Amino acid sequence: MSKTPSLDRRRFLAVSAGAALGASALSACAGSVGNTASGSGSGKTTLTVMTVQNEWDKNALKAAEEALGMNINVIIWDPTKLNAMLAAKNPPDVVRGFGATETPYFAARGLMTDLDPYFAKSSALKVSDLDPVNDVWRYDGKKQGAGPRYGMAKDYSQDSMFWYRTDLFEAAKLDVPSATEPISYDEWLDLGKKLVKRRLGKVKVYGLNATGMGVFPQLMGMTASAGGSLFAEDLATVDFSSPEALKALQWYLDYAKADIGPSVTNPNPDGWDGPTYQANRMAMSCNGYWFGGLIGGDPKLAAASRFAPAPQFGGNRVSSCFGATGFWIPRDAKNKDASWKFFEWYFGGKPAQDRAASGWGIPSLTSLRSKMPQTNAFQKQAFQVQEQELPHFSVLSFTPYAQQAALEGVLTKVLPGAVKSGTPAGKVADTLNSRMNEQLAQGKELVG
Amino acid sequence: MSTGQITAPGAPSPSGEAAARPGPRTGAHSARGRRSLSSRRALSFYVFAGPWVLGFLALTAFPLGYALWLSLTNADGLSDNSRFVGLDNYREVFTDPETMSSLARTGIFTAITVPLTLAAGLLLAILVNQPIRARGVFRTLLYLPAVVPPVGAALTFKLIFDRDSGAANGALDALNLDGISWLMDPYARWVLVTLTLWGAGNAMIVSLAGLQDVPKELYEAARIDGANTWQSFSRITLPLLSPVLFFQVITGIIAAVQSFLPLLISLDPTPRGVTAVPEGNYLFMIHVFAQYFANGRYGYASAMLWVLFLIIVAITFLVFKLSKGAVFYAVDPEPDKQSRPRTLGGK
Numbered sequence: 001m002s003k004t005p006s007l008d009r010r011r012f013l014a015v016s017a018g019a020a021l022g023a024s025a026l027s028a029c030a031g032s033v034g035n036t037a038s039g040s041g042s043g044k045t046t047l048t049v050m051t052v053q054n055e056w057d058k059n060a061l062k063a064a065e066e067a068l069g070m071n072i073n074v075i076i077w078d079p080t081k082l083n084a085m086l087a088a089k090n091p092p093d094v095v096r097g098f099g100a101t102e103t104p105y106f107a108a109r110g111l112m113t114d115l116d117p118y119f120a121k122s123s124a125l126k127v128s129d130l131d132p133v134n135d136v137w138r139y140d141g142k143k144q145g146a147g148p149r150y151g152m153a154k155d156y157s158q159d160s161m162f163w164y165r166t167d168l169f170e171a172a173k174l175d176v177p178s179a180t181e182p183i184s185y186d187e188w189l190d191l192g193k194k195l196v197k198r199r200l201g202k203v204k205v206y207g208l209n210a211t212g213m214g215v216f217p218q219l220m221g222m223t224a225s226a227g228g229s230l231f232a233e234d235l236a237t238v239d240f241s242s243p244e245a246l247k248a249l250q251w252y253l254d255y256a257k258a259d260i261g262p263s264v265t266n267p268n269p270d271g272w273d274g275p276t277y278q279a280n281r282m283a284m285s286c287n288g289y290w291f292g293g294l295i296g297g298d299p300k301l302a303a304a305s306r307f308a309p310a311p312q313f314g315g316n317r318v319s320s321c322f323g324a325t326g327f328w329i330p331r332d333a334k335n336k337d338a339s340w341k342f343f344e345w346y347f348g349g350k351p352a353q354d355r356a357a358s359g360w361g362i363p364s365l366t367s368l369r370s371k372m373p374q375t376n377a378f379q380k381q382a383f384q385v386q387e388q389e390l391p392h393f394s395v396l397s398f399t400p401y402a403q404q405a406a407l408e409g410v411l412t413k414v415l416p417g418a419v420k421s422g423t424p425a426g427k428v429a430d431t432l433n434s435r436m437n438e439q440l441a442q443g444k445e446l447v448g
Numbered sequence: 449m450s451t452g453q454i455t456a457p458g459a460p461s462p463s464g465e466a467a468a469r470p471g472p473r474t475g476a477h478s479a480r481g482r483r484s485l486s487s488r489r490a491l492s493f494y495v496f497a498g499p500w501v502l503g504f505l506a507l508t509a510f511p512l513g514y515a516l517w518l519s520l521t522n523a524d525g526l527s528d529n530s531r532f533v534g535l536d537n538y539r540e541v542f543t544d545p546e547t548m549s550s551l552a553r554t555g556i557f558t559a560i561t562v563p564l565t566l567a568a569g570l571l572l573a574i575l576v577n578q579p580i581r582a583r584g585v586f587r588t589l590l591y592l593p594a595v596v597p598p599v600g601a602a603l604t605f606k607l608i609f610d611r612d613s614g615a616a617n618g619a620l621d622a623l624n625l626d627g628i629s630w631l632m633d634p635y636a637r638w639v640l641v642t643l644t645l646w647g648a649g650n651a652m653i654v655s656l657a658g659l660q661d662v663p664k665e666l667y668e669a670a671r672i673d674g675a676n677t678w679q680s681f682s683r684i685t686l687p688l689l690s691p692v693l694f695f696q697v698i699t700g701i702i703a704a705v706q707s708f709l710p711l712l713i714s715l716d717p718t719p720r721g722v723t724a725v726p727e728g729n730y731l732f733m734i735h736v737f738a739q740y741f742a743n744g745r746y747g748y749a750s751a752m753l754w755v756l757f758l759i760i761v762a763i764t765f766l767v768f769k770l771s772k773g774a775v776f777y778a779v780d781p782e783p784d785k786q787s788r789p790r791t792l793g794g795k
Binding site for chain 2: 079080083084086087106109110111199200201202203204264265266267269281402403405406408409412413416417420439442443445446447448
């Protein structure tokens with residue numbers, strides 16, 4: 001006689017708990033990346049790439065899959081999602097990122113794959129061919145620019161340089177900035193004040209946007225240009241109170257108070273300068289060479305636009321890169337060899353050549369430099385200014401103890417009130433030091 | 449061998465639905481049958497309840513427990529060096545001025561938006577409950593904003609209220625008036641309140657359903673007795689609608705304290721994900737988000753969420769207590785007692 005097992009509540013809940021854990025495990029398996037595709041039935045490797053939405057259209061994605069002989073699963077780049085995936089130890093195979101500001105943070109936590117062994121074996125990507133900008137993707141545990149390579153830039157720019165519209169300068173009867181000699185930050189601010197157009201409390205045409213890549217990196221660059229450094233040598237603290245940093249901070253407070261362009265007190269709803277600049281609503285835009293890709297796509301805009309060297313505070317000419325956008329391979333990525341194959345194709349193959357010729361940034365391989373566009377007057381001018389600026393390129397080390405978003409968060413909380421109330425820069429500096437250093441200390445405790 | 453099934457008297461066959469019918473049973477045979485019937489009923493219950501229980505365990509209980517564990521550590525989610533910190537994070541929640549001010553701001557936001565949304569929803573419901581032509585169209589138009597996803601609504605408001613290119617200042621411009629920085633302090637909080645009220649269609653629909661349940665005979669009797677409109681509203685409509693309004697108060701409070709709209713309205717669309725929420729709109733959940741994803745303080749943010757959870761439970765309990773005597777139930781929730789009007793709390 002068979003005995004039916006009893007199904008009391010306690011037993012049921014125990015079984016349910018087991019099933020729930022099983023289900024979550026199954027779900028985790030389903031969400032794991034980089035494995036051989038089973039759904040497609042092709043037996044091909046599926047490479048999960050976290051990148052921006054417009055990286056590839058449908059046709060380009062298909063072409064990429066054919067070129068690589070693998071399926072590509074695109075995840076839209078999102079820092080929150082990336083952090084969650086890294087925390088779950090289930091990251092994408094390849095991740096888009098900002099080498100200049102992210103490398104120390106992720107490398108210090110051991111989340112990035114050391115690419116030196118791959119470079120050593122590669123015939124498509126030679127270390128000798130790498131532009132020095134790729135050093136922003138290196139971190140030796142103490143400073144950026146040395147140690148293992150953890151990623152590679154797809155292209156780069158010197159992000160304190162700026163573009164301007166000659167038509168708006170002409171309308172304001174102003175001389176255009178020199179193509180060879182950098183203007184001072186004070187002159188730049190004056191130009192912005194003269195170029196701004198207002199009506200009834202609203203800005204109709206911005207004179208200047210001084211922070212295309214974020215406020216914190218811009219303040220880092222300005223401080224360096226004044227001969228100082230925002231971070232201490234061990235990258236564990238910031239000091240906005242030094243004379244150089246204070247100069248930079250005062251400039252930004254003056255800029256925001258002058259209300260001549262997007263700032264922490266009046267953010268640009270578009271989030272970047274492209275649409276505003278295109279719509280004749282911005283006279284000067286602080287963006288690097290990459291912005292020329294947008295301008296070059298519009299002949300009228302190209303005819304009216306010119307490129308200028310990065311403004312300077314002191315005699316120490318510095319022209320930094322705040323992005324060096326590229327890709328890296330997480331430590332826990334499932335398909336590292338396939339990821340490297342992607343690297344060789346993306347950074348050394350046809351996509352790299354196409355990017356170099358497009359004008360959307362300086363190629364990160366020196367062998368591709370000759371492909372930069374120089375056909376029309378606008379492209380020639382931009383290329384010449386960029387060439388003259390390259391010797392002043394510098395790597396400004398970012399801290400491993402906080403993400404840029406955290407430091408920007410402090411700035412966007414402290415600065416609006418300070419601008420509104422006219423708080424002296426010294427007092428603002430003290431508040432920033434206190435808040436940022438507290439965050440950095442918490443990060444340092446975790447990194448060790 | 450017996451299968452243990454009991455055949456009820458008069459049942460056509462030992463199997464099928466009729467076999468499960470209760471009926472007189474005798475002896476051991478009957479007792480075994482009762483056990484079997486009970487098992488089958490239990491099995492049915494577990495089969496139907498199972499998916500929910502699984503979902504609860506995997507998607508609610510486990511995350512809650514994990515968050516509780518995280519709240520006792522200084523984890524950042526990415527480093528291997530996190531350690532147990534006991535109740536330090538909870539202590540910090542109550543001593544961090546920024547956290548407490550964001551909590552206070554959230555309380556004020558809730559105190560403003562919940563009554564306003566409730567009143568707006570009720571007013572709209574009364575209006576579209578009138579026998580007017582094309583009222584279906586009005587109902588649809590008024591409900592539409594509630595269907596718009598919050599992200600879309602927030603981005604729309606962001607564009608409308610942009611200082612330099614928004615429609616709101618465009619209208620002021622047409623009147624030769626100065627533009628206003630709507631999305632910065634001190635105006636940002638009112639844009640947020642407006643955005644919240646814009647979605648009052650949800651409250652309208654719930655109140656409308658409640659209004660349509662009020663028996664018309666009561667109004668007719670009141671009219672015969674000489675009651676005016678206000679008396680009919682305050683003595684008939686409001687009491688009969690009170691359970692619906694009470695439901696909206698509870699869900700409204702829970703939604704308001706968890707509001708994420710300020711972040712959406714201030715979202716910086718640059719790939720850096722940097723957010724710039726004005727001080728006036730810096731609510732508790734925004735602070736939680738900043739601690740989690742900008743500052744990487746998973747432990748502290750988890751403690752904040754647990755504190756919020758306990759606050760919501762406490763507020764709900766308090767509202768239930770305070771609502772004693774104010775909520776009128778037309779149907780007794782206890783089926784074994786005679787149906788009679790009663791108030792919450794057993795009065």
